[in-house]
Amino acid sequence: MKGKIKRAAVLACILLLCALAALCLAACAPDDEFAGEALAAGEVRVNVRDGQAIVRWGEEADADGYNVYASPGLYGEYEKVNEELLRAERFEPSGHAYDYFRIAAVREGEEEAIADPVSAFGDETLIVAEGDDMAAVQRHIDDKHARLETGSTGQFSSERFAVMFLPGDYGELSVKVGYYTNVMGLGSVPGEVHLGGLYVSDKVLSNDNSTCTFWRGVENVAIDADTPWNGATVVRWAVSQATSMRRVDIRGDLALSTPSGWSSGGFLANSRVSGTVRAGTQQQWMSRNDEWAAWSGNSHNYVFSGCEGYIPAAKWSESGNRYTVIEQTEKIAEKPFLTCVDGEYAVFVPDVAEGTAGVTWTQAEAGTRIPLDDFYVANPDTDTAASINAALADGKHLLLTPGQYLLEEPLVIDWDDTVVLGMGYATLKIGDANAEGAVKVGDVGGVRLANLLIDAGAYCKNMVVIGETPGISYADCPVVVSDLFLRIGGVENVHTETDTAMVINANDTIGDNFWIWRADHSRGVAWEDEYGEDGTVTAYGNPVQTGLLVNGDDVRCYALMVEHCEQYQTYWKGENGLTVMYQSETPYRVPSQDVYLSHNGTKNGYASYKVDDGVQTHRAYGLGVYLVQYDNSFDIDSAIEAPAGEGIEMLHMVTCSFSASGTSTINNVINDIGGPVGSNSNFRRLVERFPAA
Structure with a gap:
């Protein structure tokens, strides 16, 4: 009996080991994402995975084989990188991952280039x-x-x-x-x-x-x-x-x-x-x-x-x-930037610094150099939100090569210290069926978002959300967002809409150069959709209630520019916020005063820069709010609203009126202080400090 039990145990162990071995082999087997993807004749693609270039092309009729040539620059000298004539339409060269590749078909000893050179950075680079x-x-x-x-x-x-x-x-x-x-x-x-x-x-x-x-x-x-x-x-x-x-x-x-x-x-x-x-x-x-x-x-x-x-x-x-x-x-x-030192591509991520003056690059620069091999290099022609999110979920950083990416779902960032870097104004276009926006950063720290242009779709609640939960401290590892530009309308003659374009929930977030723009000209620009007598749309709207909503504490924004939203341009609810330089234009072509009332209908217009009444500490330096008038008449009682507590410091505020043909007025610079600007009053008004010293 004992022998049977022993033999059964041994057999079970053998079977378990075999199963584990099979699992290991399956895990170690190459997962070829390109298997079964046929390319047309004359089509060449280059992808880089974990530092290895994968060069593929369509089969050429009557070709005896192929040679592959590489060059660091598009208009440089190309060298052959294969030793033997290639019989398959795929090659993985040693090195040269981010070079240009030129494929030549060989017929009876003669070469003919099958396409223009291609690199992993795409045709727009x-x-x-x-x-x-x-x-x-x-x-x-x-x-x-x-x-x-x-x-x-x-x-x-x-x-x-x-x-x-x-x-x-x-x-x-x-x-x-x-x-x-x-x-x-x-x-x-x-x-x-x-x-x-x-x-x-x-x-x-x-x-x-x-x-x-x-x-x-x-x-x-x-x-x-x-x-x-x-x-x-x-x-x-x-x-x-x-x-x-x-x-x-x-x-x-x-x-x-x-x-x-x-x-x-x-x-x-x-x-x-x-x-x-x-x-x-x-x-x-x-x-x-x-x-x-x-x-x-x-x-x-x-x-x-x-x-x-x-x-x-x-x-x-x-x-x-x-x-x-x-x-x-x-x-x-400072913003992360792409480098190539001794032929090795990487992204340099500068450290967070406090109390700085002057440039950083004249001395030993503090930061982290991340090899580009640790990035998923996205291509707008082949990638989707799903493929990009899969890479982000695996812990990859993200480099977006130039082009337009149609997002059927938002990009989700749930790893600390993730870097997302755009090139050539890579544009995230929110799909019309995507109500969740373009980018969602979870409750993680150290994330860097840089150099992104985002276009609204038919409707989403928010285009960008930084942090899920207000109140979490990231003082030692803030999210830093550099050169972020959001656009609602203007591009196509269609309806675009968002409630609040950007929401910052994460404490300690740093914003460095934003423009949140509800388009004021070109196509798809109106307060709301307008209809003719026959019920057809005569003008598509691009409604946006609020440009930026800040719920997090200790958030800092440098060069914050928000324009033309239909309610508050910027609404600050978090404590201890800081804005250094603010620029804003009020909305154009407000249909009537009746649709442009704040404070439960008791106050004309909406302040451009609103600090919530319950906020105890807030600082803002150098704020400009401009009234641009077109064929209409409405009032804004206050360009800026802020409580007058001891922890509030607002320094150097200006309103200006640029009148095209309307008769509108901003009645005060901040709260009930400063006096009016408009077609029938001053061109510019200044308030040096609030509360007054």
Whole structure:
């Protein structure tokens, strides 16, 4: 009996071991996500998984085999990376993961390229290396810019563009930066990539007007001044909202506008200018942690935080200048950026720092270098929300290559320290059946979101939610959101809608350069859907109640811009909040005063910047609220509302009226203080401090 039991036990152990072995073999077997996916002749795809390039192409008729060639830059010299003639339409080369690949079909000893070179970064990315054909590079940049230059052709284009420069000297190139364009140096510091010039066109709108020069950025390069500007030679960065100049070394002067046309920016961070920053016609500007030799110009609202060099004296007067100066930036983390050092791609994630001034890149820089192999490199042509979420759930970071990603569900981030980085204004488009939005960050810390443009769909409650549960402290590992731009309407002639575009629940979140824009022009722009007598839609609406709702405590926002929402633009409920530079326009074309009443119908209009009555501590420095009037008449009693407790500090506030044809009025700057602006009153009103000292 004992022998039978013993034999049975041994047999059971053997069977268990066999089962475990089978499970291990299954777990270790390669999971080929591309198996069974047939490509057409002339089609080439490159994907990178865990640092390995997987190059695939469609079968070519009568081909004896294939050769594969690789180059770091699109217009460089290509070298063959296979030893034997390839018989299959797939190759996994050693190294070269993020190079361009060119496939040649071989027939009777003769080669013929089957398609243009392809890289894992996609067709909307141009990688440039020293030794490339620079004439071809310049043509490529110029051709792309020609399509993305003007407001009529580029402003709502579906094209995206990232031009990435490997470390080197490109002094013969002058880079034109159009809509949806990112210029990116891939060195460790800006000086490792040198450009001969860079400028933004003065032909975006008529009369050199730059007030719609949105959605473009440059980072991590050194640039020579090469553009004439009112007798000077400058780098011309004539931009408005949703733009970013970061980590740039300007060798000469920097102009923030065209010589004469209006501009409405803007954001400059972690950059050095050896000459003068010429503000020109900029209506407002945020400079953070910058250095320059001199500053020239002033308008409604200029804010300097942690800047060094010649910094204008802080003043706030109608007859003088309107500058807000903060000696040190309280708490910030610079935006993550892509690098390629010694041929190895990585994303550098700067540490959170407190009490900073000046640029970070002139010294040993504190941060973490994450190999790009740890990222899921997404492609808008092949990826879905489901495939991206699967990678995020596995703990991968996310790099979004240029293009538009239609999301049938939100991207969910539930791992601490996840990095999500967009390139070339990668755009998350919320699907019409997706009522949950684009991005949801769970109750996790250390997350970085950077360089994303998000378009609303038919309806969602919120487009972006940071944190599920208010009240959780992330003081040592805050979520940092850099260069985030939300857009509702304007792109297509369809209905778009969200209740509150962005909600911040997580304590200690840091926002660095936001533009939340309910579109005021182009297609699909109305207070609500409008109908003709026959019941057909004559105008599609893009309703948004609130742009930004802050529930978390200790939230900080630098360069917060929110425009045209139908109730509060910004509503702050969390304690100990901080805003450094705020820009807002009130909604255009309000149908009537009756639909635009707050405080249970007892107060005209909605404040743009609302601090909840129950908040005990809040600080805000450099706030501008503008009234733009079109063929209607309504009042806003207060541009800003805040309680008057001891813990409230509101410094340097301005209202302005830009009247097209309406007769509307903002009656006060903050609460019942400041007086009116409007077509029948003052153009500009200032309040220096609230509560008054």
